[in-house]
Amino acid sequence: MKKILYGLFCLILANYGCSPGTPTVIILQPLGNYSEMQTMQIRDGLIKFYGIKICVAKNTPLPGTAYYKPLNRYSANLLLQFLSAKKDTAYTIIGLTNQDIFTAKNNNLHWGVMGLGTLNADASIVSSFRLHHDARLYDELVKLSAHELGHNFGLHHCPDKTCIMADAEGHNNFYRETGFCVNCRKKLLDIGVMIR
Ligand SMILES: [Zn+2]
Numbered sequence: 001m002k003k004i005l006y007g008l009f010c011l012i013l014a015n016y017g018c019s020p021g022t023p024t025v026i027i028l029q030p031l032g033n034y035s036e037m038q039t040m041q042i043r044d045g046l047i048k049f050y051g052i053k054i055c056v057a058k059n060t061p062l063p064g065t066a067y068y069k070p071l072n073r074y075s076a077n078l079l080l081q082f083l084s085a086k087k088d089t090a091y092t093i094i095g096l097t098n099q100d101i102f103t104a105k106n107n108n109l110h111w112g113v114m115g116l117g118t119l120n121a122d123a124s125i126v127s128s129f130r131l132h133h134d135a136r137l138y139d140e141l142v143k144l145s146a147h148e149l150g151h152n153f154g155l156h157h158c159p160d161k162t163c164i165m166a167d168a169e170g171h172n173n174f175y176r177e178t179g180f181c182v183n184c185r186k187k188l189l190d191i192g193v194m195i196r
């Protein structure tokens with residue numbers, strides 16, 4: 001019953017008060033056996049960052065077509081396509097996976113990444129695979145998700161190393177990120193995202 005009610009709640013959120021182009025409802029889409037606890041931690045963390053509504057969708061299997069067997073990794077770009085097709089009328093959709101993911105960077109076609117987000121409100125993918133699986137995990141998951149969602153809100157990488165939008169450049173630098181810098185914060189406010 002709880003599940004049915006929750007599904008109904010999601011359906012209402014996904015179809016009500018959500019005009020395309022305005023940051024309203026964001027879908028969190030756990031993929032495969034992604035942890036329910038982490039999904040909820042990310043949801044709560046994102047709500048603390050942004051004044052947004054988040055709908056958590058039911059887990060769905062990772063698409064086999066995005067799997068790259070030689071490196072046991074999934075294509076982040078193909079996962080974004082897969083997710084984008086699921087977002088319906090929501091502003092954007094964030095996929096969550098515990099699998100390793102890659103994208104093309106310079107001459108490396110299979111560059112491992114922690115996440116990838118489009119610069120329009122199309123989709124994001126967040127992977128816990130390259131994060132620290134210790135007491136730092138929660139903080140890193142929330143910052144990573146806030147970063148990819150920032151891309152979906154149109155933010156580029158930021159030169160301020162303490163900003164959530166700083167480029168990871170192949171490293172886990174979340175420890176030095178403290179929040180959004182003044183510039184990124186202003187850009188978000190300008191498009192109507194309420195930063196807390
Ligand atoms: Zn980025």
Ligand SMILES: [Zn+2]
Nearest residue numbers: 158163181184
């Ligand atoms: Zn910034």
